[in-house]
Amino acid sequence: MxxxxxxxxxxxxxxxxxPKEVIDAVCHHLSTLSANPGRSAHSLSLEASRALFNARQTVADFFGAVNSRNIIFTLNVTEALNLAIYGILSRGDHVVTTSMEHNSVMRPLRHLESEGVIDLSVIPSHTDGSVDMDGVAKSVRPGKTRILAVNHASNVTGTIADIKALSDIKGKALLLVDAAQTAGCLPINLQGMGVDLLAFTGHKALLGPQGTGGLVISKGAEQIMPIKRGGTGSNSEFEQQPDFLPDRLESGTANGCGIAGLARGIEIIKALGxxxxxxxxxxxxxxxxxxxxxxxxxxxxxxxxxxxxxxxxxxxxxxxxxxxxxxxxxxxxxxxxxxxxxxxxxxxxxxxxxxxxxxxxxxxxxxxxxxxxxxxxxxxxxxxxx
Ligand SMILES: Cc1ncc(COP(=O)(O)O)c(C=O)c1O
The missing domain is CATH 3.90.1150.10 (Aspartate Aminotransferase, domain 1)
Incomplete structure (x- = not known):
């Protein structure tokens, strides 16, 4: 076009x-649903909460998540990847990744490595951008490797990784997938593909506005810790962060109009197939x-x-x-x-x-x-x- x-x-x-429908959904949300979701008990706030809940459900269905609570909205895939990396890793952990990763994966990992928090193995990929499966399999250390981080498709060569095969060789590590280049143009099913943490961005093939994205969390990765804390509208009597999802990982007012546009983008994709x-x-x-x-x-x-x-x-x-x-x-x-x-x-x-x-x-x-x-x-x- x-x-x-x-x-x-x-x-x-x-x-x-x-798409015009996405623009309309953003405008509709801004003009009719701009009350703060989850913060007040008045009708407009409840309506905004419902819209956010429905969007969370749309995303959960689209990626085959166990529960809509396991969708954490973020500003983009970079924020989702940072949440997964900093929210899971602790001192002494080992991480395996590939040489084809975007800086949104590489920089947080290199930062933790330079601070002496993690031990990092970056497995050189083949020159066509494909993952060296043997290299990855040999690098996974049983009981020590906490995360295996890979992109679903490279943003440089487009090369698609076999996520299911990576899931089969990850052992007890959590498989963190950067789906920036595939969410919306390749089928993704968290459970079918054996993904523990799926980071996606809303503004690429999902057709949504910029400022949207998220992390989809499987049952086995629910222990993830927040990287920011603050108002959630829930448990306001406590000065500690709520421990339930999604509130544990989502603080501050959400990008309601952006998320409405993202949900509409996903509906368009589902309708087209x-x-x-x-x-x-x-x-x-x-x-x-x-x-x-x-x-x-x-x-x-x-x-x-x-x-x-x-x-x-x-x-x-x-x-x-x-x-x-x-x-x-x-x-x-x-x-x-x-x-x-x-x-x-x-x-x-x-x-x-x-x-x-x-x-x-x-x-x-x-x-x-x-x-x-x-x-x-x-x-x-x-x-x-x-
Ligand atoms: C593979 C990959 N990871 C991460 C990103 C970062 O995306 P965003 O700017 O939406 O966080 C991109 C986008 O260029 C990407 O292609």
């Missing part, structure tokens, strides 16, 4: 445009990969296989910097892409594109085959003319 006069190929950063969304994005990826193959001087990273990746394709044009290519796409062709390191320096070291990074073409629900063909034509021109 053309957003204004632009072809938007930056859905891995955030989806754009947002996530398998249909996946087929559409697979088709776009296939056309993109086929077209890129024909352009001389273009190097494509990742699995080069629509079955093994989400609709994220990283490339470079020989002799040009990623930012020059991105600039030309934007200024001469009105095509929006992201260039550089995509907040994942270690992933670029893994695939061999550090320090310059790549040009990332990321497609979404509203992109068309025509968008992809126009992007290929533009890249062909840029590769020929510089």
């Amino acid at each position: 053309v957003a204004g006069n632009y072809i938007y190929m930056d859905n891995a950063a955030t989806s754009c445009p947002k 996530i398998e249909n969304i996946r087929s559409h994005e697979k088709k776009l990826t296939e056309i993109m990969l086929e077209g890129l193959k024909k352009i001389r001087r273009v190097r494509v990273y990742g699995p080069l296989d629509p079955d093994r990746q989400v609709a994220v394709v990283s490339i470079n044009i020989e002799g040009m910097s990623p930012s020059d290519v991105g600039y030309a796409l934007d200024r001469s062709f009105n095509i929006c892409v992201r260039t550089g390191l995509h907040c994942a320096p270690s992933a670029h070291r893994t695939i061999g594109s550090f320090p310059q990074g790549t040009v990332r073409l990321s497609m979404g629900l509203y992109n068309t085959e025509d968008d992809v063909e126009k992007t290929i034509d533009a890249l062909t021109w840029i590769a020929e003319h510089g």
Whole structure:
């Protein structure tokens, strides 16, 4: 879809445009449901509480959570990952992760490592971005590894990880999945996939507004501690944080209008069918990969296989910097892409594109085959003319 006069190929950063129904849900919430949920007993507050409860239920159903109480709303996946990491880990714990992780996983883990709190094993992934399953299996220390943290799909190469297989080799560690690039475009079921903690962001494939996201907590990970404490509207007679979910982990007034938009985004996805969304994005990826193959001087990273990746394709044009290519796409062709390191320096070291990074073409629900063909034509021109 053309957003204004632009072809938007930056859905891995955030989806754009947002569906009208999502915008309407945000506006409706702002204009009619803006009382504070869970704080007062008057009718408007109760209505706002109901809206928040319904949204929590929508998210719980969508991800196959045990209970809607086990959905913790956050500002984004970064906050959800920080909650999982700082809320679970304590001194002496061992953590296993991969070299393809985003800084939203890597930085909190490196921080805890540098403070001497955890022992961290970062397992180098393969150059196509796939997880070294043997390496992970060998690194898990029985009784010592507390978290195995992996992304469901890389934001650099789109490579999809086999979460069920990782669950089978994690032992007693908690499997923490960063679903930033998959929630809304790949089916996810917490119990079926053996995920203990699922961190998601609302503003990418879930089609919601920025400032939304959450952590889905399985039964076995319910002991997670809060990283912030404060008003919850419950147990107000106590100066201690309530110990029940979701209040233990959710303090302060929620982003009610944003969450209403997120719930509407999920309803749109459910109505369309996530398998249909996946087929559409697979088709776009296939056309993109086929077209890129024909352009001389273009190097494509990742699995080069629509079955093994989400609709994220990283490339470079020989002799040009990623930012020059991105600039030309934007200024001469009105095509929006992201260039550089995509907040994942270690992933670029893994695939061999550090320090310059790549040009990332990321497609979404509203992109068309025509968008992809126009992007290929533009890249062909840029590769020929510089
Ligand atoms: C794999 C991955 N993890 C984490 C993030 C951070 O997302 P957010 O800015 O919504 O917290 C992103 C987004 O770019 C991502 O792709």
